[in-house]
Amino acid sequence: MDIAFSPEELTFRDEVGSFFDEQFDDELVARLRGENFKEAIVEWQQRLYKKGWIAANWPVEHGGTGWTPTQKYIYETERSERGIPGVIPFGIGMVGPMIYQFGTTEQKEKFLPGILNSETWWCQGYSEPGSGSDLASLKTKAELDGDHYVINGAKIWTSYAQYADWIFVLVRTSNEGKKQEGITFILVDMKTPGIKINPIISIDNEHSLNEVEFSDVRVPVENVVGEVNKGWTVAKALLAHERTGIADVAQSKRNIRLIKEAAAAEVNGGKRLMDDVNFQARVADLEIELMALEFTELRTLAAMAAGGFPGPESSLLKIKGTELQQATQELRMETAAYYQGVLPNNMDPDVLGHSWTHDAFRNYMYGRAATIYGGSNEVQKNIIAKYVLGLE
């Protein structure tokens, strides 16, 4: 039982800190907020790639860092303290691990380099208009025609489909047996004829979500990852990977820091908001929840380091992590008072005042999705009840 950093770990912390201070420069920060978000985030990820730090959770043989849980913790702490965005999850966090876990040698050689160097932008084709929490009921079908599958159907809530080069898709290849059987995990080039992207404007007034339609989209059979009709195994493994990162302790930490900064500047009747005892109590309770969550994540990381892949326990991190994200987003919105509702309408935020509040609005609004995506929190509770508590 020990969390003391070794001299090597302290050196590592300094190395991470100075790399971030040097490479995450103001010019990049400005571009990340601007129109060319994709270009800016890709450039940032490529700086991480050159440093060898793009894939914190991958094994070394596939280009990962091979970091210990402590190193990952140090890295995330240093990152969040500086408000540096995390790596876009669809390639590094999701499809990459599925390819090195379940893919063929050819698939690894073809896809992993583009994922690591961020030249390929991936998106996720899981949910469908008729299949949300009941993911296994999905109907997008793939029929074999020679050495191709022909895909027809639609996927929804696809983040950044408009930027994507490739999409990983769950398709139905058989209607035999249970609904979990007959699902296949397949990789599709977004340039293939028959793919149509319909933008969805979300509650934050932004465009990141999409519906992706497939009409007679022909995909070579060699793009199937894992066995045909056994895609549910891959889907579940991916969701478990997704859930561990989804806690996003770093984001909640940053939100609390921003709340405290803002509340120190906000004044009510001549008194700083941060000096209001009721407000202090709310911040304190969130900070305390966060301490517990952070150590729960560390315990999970340590267990993973000892035993391999995350199990159903990662559902706990998903539930508590997203609840806390939303709670911190909510308090940040309230800290903005009337300004929580001010839409900048392309005006310079400094002209309007309180330039930080629109970021709070966007985070809060888009943040409502967190308890829904990655398997809704109610589904996570079903998973824990069944697989951890043994309740049927």
Added chain:
Amino acid sequence: MNFEFSEEQQMVRDSIARFVQDDYDWDTRRAIVASDSGMSDKAWQTFAELGWLSIPFAEEDGGFGGNIVDTMVIMEELGKGLVVEPYLPTVVLFGGLITRAGNEAQRSSWIPSIIDGSTSGAFAYLERQSRFEITDCLTHAKADGDGWTLNGEKVVVFNGANCNQMIVLARTAGEQWDRDGLSLFVVAADAAGVNRVEYPMMDGQRAANITFTDVALNADALLGEAGAAMATVESMIQEATIALMAEAVGCMGTLNTKTLEYTKTREQFGVAIGSFQSLQHRMVDTMMAYEQAKSLLFKVVCEYKQDPASAELSIHALKVFIEKNAKLVYSEATQMHGGMGITDELDIGHYAKRLMMINTTFGDATYHRAHYIDKAYAA
């Protein structure tokens, strides 16, 4: 970073778990609590023989030389079994003060007798008006020749009814609420002028209000420097709070396990009630409450082990967090056991009552949140 226990810690954990399973089942515990003294001398002697009473003490004082992790392991297991014997008052509080403030003569006179089970100790520091504020102390000791004369009253002294020795916090200088001027005295329970009013607590502990009327104390009764007790007391209370929180985590774990077992076997409407989603989701909530509480306990223990001063803020946080989550766990356990949950016969309500006492001991969440805020957000 590792959250593993050493082989020795695992052995202690297993041996306490075995003791609870073989010699401290629910009927035994009920009988002990209902007995005249409310504790079992036989069980206490077993604790001594198995070396559990020696664990936190330094090797040069005849102890095992354990650290906070060892104490956590012991207290969590005692919590699981709802063990009522006074480990916390005797070993952690009384022993903790002797270790911190005692001179060599005092350490060699008290620590071996704690370890062999013959000294049953208590710390008398609360007063009728003091609530959680330790410095709110009216009990006073006046210098009298080489010694002291002690007068005043202490309330809700844990193990106060059974202890044969106690350490009393008394004012030797200054005014009520002053931090300076407080001193610690070792007082024999049977000394002339000591009068005990004994009563049971709702969690099965035996406590007492103790009055001191012109109690004559020798010079060697003074523990540590006169007037400078607060730093010692605070340091000991920090460690005792961690120990108590480990006990709470043990209680929470057992409540969850028992509730889960019950819902798998209890049938209503022709099915096990554990098949109902409304109960399943609540059991997931209590499982998460337990795991999160354990995580925060680990954080505090790791920090404390590195440097006690660095754990100050997290200890306040832990007290706040455990109160909220223990309430969830015991409320749900009571509710999900239905009518049986509110009987005296079933153990569930007794775990709940222990957790309620734990929550108020050394300050409740309201108190600790205020201290957290003072330390974290001072303008």
